[in-house]
Amino acid sequence: MPGRKKSRHCRPLQGGRNFKPSGIPARFLEKVLLEIDEFEAIRLCDYEGLNQIEAAERMSISRGTIQRLLSSGRSKVLDVILHQKELIIPDES
Numbered sequence: 001m002p003g004r005k006k007s008r009h010c011r012p013l014q015g016g017r018n019f020k021p022s023g024i025p026a027r028f029l030e031k032v033l034l035e036i037d038e039f040e041a042i043r044l045c046d047y048e049g050l051n052q053i054e055a056a057e058r059m060s061i062s063r064g065t066i067q068r069l070l071s072s073g074r075s076k077v078l079d080v081i082l083h084q085k086e087l088i089i090p091d092e093s
Contacts, residue, residue, distance in 0.1 A: 017088075030083075032088065034073060036091075039073065042070060
């Protein structure tokens, strides 16, 4: 059984976000949940250009955890784009 999730420092995201292909009603789309920590890891490394060590320090987690978050987050984003699914990013609460 996995342990309790360690607290991670993420930039607040007011309200959830969702992204979907245009022209297809959301009720017909499979939903993919991108966790806020996956989103933050992608934002820090891919948008802000930090390396994994700097991003890990900013989020107060290990570099290995950043690497896992990037891998799972990027995989989800590509799955949404390639297979016409809806991407859901919940608020942090």
